[in-house]
Amino acid sequence: MKWLESFVEDTYLLARFHVPQLEGWLRGRIWEKWAARSLGDHTWIHQAAGQLRLFGHGSASGLRHEIDGAGARDGGVILVETKSYSSSSPSKSDICVFDRKTFDLYVDRCRRKEKGPHWRILVSSTALDESIRAYCYLYGIIAVYPSHIPLPMLLALAAKPCAGEFFSDTLLSEIVRLGEPAVASMEKRYVPESHFLKFDLRGFDGRALKDLLWLQSTMSEEFLDLLDRERPGYYEVRAELLVEKLGLSVSAATSTTGEPIAIVRP
Numbered sequence: 001m002k003w004l005e006s007f008v009e010d011t012y013l014l015a016r017f018h019v020p021q022l023e024g025w026l027r028g029r030i031w032e033k034w035a036a037r038s039l040g041d042h043t044w045i046h047q048a049a050g051q052l053r054l055f056g057h058g059s060a061s062g063l064r065h066e067i068d069g070a071g072a073r074d075g076g077v078i079l080v081e082t083k084s085y086s087s088s089s090p091s092k093s094d095i096c097v098f099d100r101k102t103f104d105l106y107v108d109r110c111r112r113k114e115k116g117p118h119w120r121i122l123v124s125s126t127a128l129d130e131s132i133r134a135y136c137y138l139y140g141i142i143a144v145y146p147s148h149i150p151l152p153m154l155l156a157l158a159a160k161p162c163a164g165e166f167f168s169d170t171l172l173s174e175i176v177r178l179g180e181p182a183v184a185s186m187e188k189r190y191v192p193e194s195h196f197l198k199f200d201l202r203g204f205d206g207r208a209l210k211d212l213l214w215l216q217s218t219m220s221e222e223f224l225d226l227l228d229r230e231r232p233g234y235y236e237v238r239a240e241l242l243v244e245k246l247g248l249s250v251s252a253a254t255s256t257t258g259e260p261i262a263i264v265r266p
Contacts, residue, residue: 005152010242019084042073045072060108076117076119134210137213140188158176178208
C-alpha cells in the first residue's frame with residue numbers, strides 16, 4: 001500500500017538525517033513522537049505510545065502490551081516499535097519482545113475476526129546487526145534504519161519503468177522474489193485457516209536469508225552512490241521538506257541536572 005511505503009520512507013529519512021542530531025536522555029521519547037507524527041500523517045486512525053490496548057482491545061493472553069504506535073487506513077493496520085540507542089543495534093531481546101507482543105495482539109484480532117492486513121514495523125535510529133535483520137525477514141517485520149534503504153522502498157524502485165537504469169536485471173528479479181515475502185503482512189506469514197494460524201516452514205531458509213542480506217546491502221549501496229553522482233543531496237532535501245511538513249524542529253536545551261538534551265516543538 002502506498003501509505004505504508006510513504007510512512008517507511010518518512011521514518012527512514014528522519015532516522016538517517018535528523019535523529020542523529022538529538023542528544024541526551026529525551027532522545028528516545030522524541031523519536032517516538034516523531035514516528036507518531038508521521039504515522040498520524042499517513043493513517044486515518046492512529047494511537048501513539050503509552051497505550052496498553054490496540055484500538056480498544058487487549059491481547060489474546062491477557063498480558064498488557066505497550067506498543068509505540070499503531071495506525072489503520074484502507075483496511076490495513078500497522079504496529080510500530082521505535083528504538084533510539086546512541087550507537088548499538090536493537091538487541092535480540094528488543095526484537096523478540098516486539099515479535100511476540102504483536103503476535104499476541106494479532107491472535108486476539110484473528111479470534112475477533114478483525115480484518116487486516118496487519119504489518120509490523122521496527123524503526124531504529126541506529127543500524128541493525130545482520131542477525132536482527134535476518135530475524136525480521138523470517139518473521140515478517142519491516143525494519144527501517146539509517147544504513148540501508150528499507151525493503152519497501154527498494155521494491156518501489158524495482159517497480160518503476162526506469163528501474164533497469166538503476167539495477168541489473170538479476171538484482172531486480174531477486175529483490176522481487178525475496179523482498180516481497182520479507183515485507184508481507186502477518187496474514188501471509190501466519191495464515192488464518194479455519195481455527196488455525198498456518199506458518200510455512202519452507203519460507204526463508206538460511207541461504208535465502210543470506211541472499212536477501214546481500215541484496216539489500218548491495219542495492220542500497222548502488223542506489224545511494226548513484227544519487228551522490230547524479231542528484232547529490234536528493235534525500236537530504238527530502239528530509240528537510242519532511243521536517244517542515246510535519247512541523248518538527250530540534251533545539252538545544254539543558255535539563256535541571258545540566259545534561260544536554262534535545263526538544264521538539266510542533
